[in-house]
Amino acid sequence: MVTVDFNALLRTHDWVEELGGLLPLSALLEFLDASHVFHIYQLTGATAWWCWPITPAGFRMLRSCRVSDETCLLDEFDASTTPVCLDGRYGDKYPLANPETLRLCLGASKSHHVPNRHKNMLRRDIRPHTVDLVHVVRHPSDGNKPPPSSFLDHPFNFFSRVAGWVVWAGLVAFSIVSASWLLLTFLLLVTATGFVVSRLFPAGPRRLRVDRGSGYNRLVLSAQHMNATHWTIYYGESSVVNSLLNWPLRLERAPELRLVDGQEWQAVWLRRLLHMLILGQWAMTVGSAALKDWNAYGISFWIFFCILMNTWSFATEHSAGTWLRHVAVGLERYTVRVSSRRTLLNLVLALNPDTFALDAQTQKTEVNRFSPGAVAWMDDILKAGDSRSAWEDASRLAMISAMEAKGIELGTGVDKSGIEKHEFMAAVEEGLERYTRMYWFDFIGEGIQVAQELTMAAGLGGPHHFRLIYASSKQDFLSALLPSMSP
Structure with a gap:
């Protein structure tokens, strides 16, 4: 059978x-x-x-x-x-x-x-x-x-x-x-x-x-x-x-x-x-x-x-x-x-389209402060305190410098034409110099630089996505802010 x-x-x-x-x-x-x-x-x-x-x-x-x-x-x-x-x-x-x-x-x-x-x-x-x-x-x-x-x-x-x-x-x-x-x-x-x-x-x-x-x-x-x-x-x-x-x-x-x-x-x-x-x-x-x-x-x-x-x-x-x-x-x-974790936080701040608000009347990016709730997402990662406040201020100033170099119209609450614009950016750079000795200062520059690389690779858009092209009289200081390795 x-x-x-x-x-x-x-x-x-x-x-x-x-x-x-x-x-x-x-x-x-x-x-x-x-x-x-x-x-x-x-x-x-x-x-x-x-x-x-x-x-x-x-x-x-x-x-x-x-x-x-x-x-x-x-x-x-x-x-x-x-x-x-x-x-x-x-x-x-x-x-x-x-x-x-x-x-x-x-x-x-x-x-x-x-x-x-x-x-x-x-x-x-x-x-x-x-x-x-x-x-x-x-x-x-x-x-x-x-x-x-x-x-x-x-x-x-x-x-x-x-x-x-x-x-x-x-x-x-x-x-x-x-x-x-x-x-x-x-x-x-x-x-x-x-x-x-x-x-x-x-x-x-x-x-x-x-x-x-x-x-x-x-x-x-x-x-x-x-x-x-x-x-x-x-x-x-x-x-x-x-x-x-x-x-x-x-x-x-x-x-x-x-x-x-x-x-x-x-x-x-x-x-x-x-x-x-x-x-x-x-x-x-x-x-x-x-x-x-x-x-x-x-x-x-x-x-x-x-x-x-x-x-x-x-x-x-x-x-x-x-x-x-x-x-x-x-x-x-x-x-x-x-x-580091700090670099991650700065990367998200730089990529987030809600970090700064856009003024409805002037259509300028308000940079005097972060948008309400714009940094609330990190409360479970980095608790609020004096150290975080200083880091937030340094991050905000660094991002202002980057956006100004890109030519983004910034809303600062003052007339930025002529001498007042120069004085405003001088105050930003002076404020950044106060934080250069902090251990987290280099991580701010790294986060912004990586945000630039991701923005260009992914083709992201929006008013807060910028290239790190700095044009300033204090070139040495800005180079220290964003030190990078040779390709």
Whole structure:
């Protein structure tokens, strides 16, 4: 019989049968991340029915999800590591609303390295910090072309789904020819699980809460905790930055009628059916491991195939990149290393478009003081006090010198024409000289210099983004303020 011939192949060596007893359980328990698969399903809706092998632990994850949830599974506050965000305009502190989605999206964006040539990087007593500047860009959408209802229209996803069904059909045929009935049952259970999940939970794609644009930019600083050495600066249009960081995503289309009030009983029975299907998968896996025959190898192959498809097709940064294009948002990432925490703070001050206010009448940058709330974001990093006040004053004066050299019109409360303008800048330089002996003085220059490099690399705009081209009679002093390494 054909069945005997197939099984005889497994008995040629003892280790072949023993391996068949280990592979199914190892593949299902150690390599399958059902929560990641479900998250991508919620975000894009691209996961196929045949790609749903789930462990009992995966069922506990699905059971914790509400049928009407719009927030993706791993974006829940207690589902994954959630970074803290500090708002550069008002100083608000809040947990990142979509941590896993944004982590996948950043993984899909190429990082551009920006060199830091400041001499501080040569010091041996530095505490290096890695800074990612993420330029959030809203792409113009084609108003004549409606967005696709799902990701099935994408050629890569379509090919992946068709390829999966072809392999699934081939494995079903092999299970019938070889009389591997546990394998056949497992394949049917996995596919039925995908069907029930699609009926029970609303699939993606998700969209941003706010689609309309805004007229000003926003900066938000993010890290895992306030003592981290890896920080991320998000800069871009206010509505897009808030939609990604502060507001949960929403379903592109409202859930179908089966999920509305009055039909909860359908969800109850679907959950019970899902429980039975997952337990059935587990029973087939354990049974095949005990038999150590082609059932074990066939089930192991299918689990590994699903893992491969999730790795290279569905639950990957590729899907996140496709989702970003779907919502017409681009993330451009630039990475730089700075020498200290103080440099990081000065870097953010120089990049933040809300550090100084713009006078509504004169359209000049008010530099007599920082904008209200412009430095409140750093309260959890550097507490207020005499030392911080002196550092803030020195940072403000250094930025005034840089903006004046760039030719930005400054609002100072006095007439800057003629001799008064000269006296004002002389007072700025004199004020800076008082701080030259402070230990943090060199970090101010480094922060502003790195801000220049990032501004030019990312093509940021705004009245406070400047090049460090100084034109002053005290050239030696300004060179001391911004010492840099040779390229």
